[in-house]
Amino acid sequence: MRTKFLKKAAKSLDGLDMLVQDLLTLSQIETGDIKMKFENIDLNALCTEVVDQFEEKAEKKDIRLKLKAHHKIEVFADWQRITQVVTNLVSNAINYTPEGGEVTITFDLGKKNVTTYITDTGEGIPPQHISRIFERFYRVDKSRSREKGGTGLGLAIVKHILEGHKSKAEVQSTVGKGSVFSFKLPRTRLYHSESEAL
Numbered sequence: 001m002r003t004k005f006l007k008k009a010a011k012s013l014d015g016l017d018m019l020v021q022d023l024l025t026l027s028q029i030e031t032g033d034i035k036m037k038f039e040n041i042d043l044n045a046l047c048t049e050v051v052d053q054f055e056e057k058a059e060k061k062d063i064r065l066k067l068k069a070h071h072k073i074e075v076f077a078d079w080q081r082i083t084q085v086v087t088n089l090v091s092n093a094i095n096y097t098p099e100g101g102e103v104t105i106t107f108d109l110g111k112k113n114v115t116t117y118i119t120d121t122g123e124g125i126p127p128q129h130i131s132r133i134f135e136r137f138y139r140v141d142k143s144r145s146r147e148k149g150g151t152g153l154g155l156a157i158v159k160h161i162l163e164g165h166k167s168k169a170e171v172q173s174t175v176g177k178g179s180v181f182s183f184k185l186p187r188t189r190l191y192h193s194e195s196e197a198l
Helices: 002-031 043-060 079-095 142-148 154-164 189-197
Strands: 039-042 064-067 074-077 102-109 113-120 170-174 178-186
Touching: 002 154, 039 043, 039 079, 043 064, 043 074, 043 079, 043 102, 043 113, 074 079, 074 178, 079 102, 079 113, 079 154, 079 178
Parallel strands: 064 102
Antiparallel strands: 039 074, 102 113, 113 178, 170 178
16 A cells, blocks of 8 residues: 555656646746757657657557658757657657557658658547647646646647747647647758759
8 A cells, every 4th residue: 555655646746847847948938048059950860769769658558659751851940949849749649649549750841941740640639629729738628638647738838949949830630530730940051952952
């Protein structure tokens, strides 16, 4: 009984720590205390790291987690903050996808921008909720959200980080079929000249 109680207490403390960290991050972004460190980064390498981080979690739920890119994709962005964006979106996708489902990261390379897509075969989001999911603590299904964990701040953080990159998250979702979250980042000038030379 003591072990069971201590495990529950530890889980609650972990959840509280996550909440405090997310609130702190959100507050610092909003007040401008967190400055974006823009540089040329490899978006494919960044997403590979995130996929590696979630591999075990996906396997436990029998979810196929795939990254569909095999080459360097250079964008001008803040590595740490875009890692947070992809981490939050992939985490949500896994949480809301049933066993046997699939979560996929793909890219669309335009002349000026790269669009990243995180696609899942999960529960989907009813149309009336889509405009509000980036609000702090907003829950589509309040009764089930407690089971999923999370702080209710992940998408709010995504929104603010992307705004700091002069971008925003787009959402397409069908109830019972899944969701696609996407965002654009500018390609680097170096990458432009290389691709144009090719």
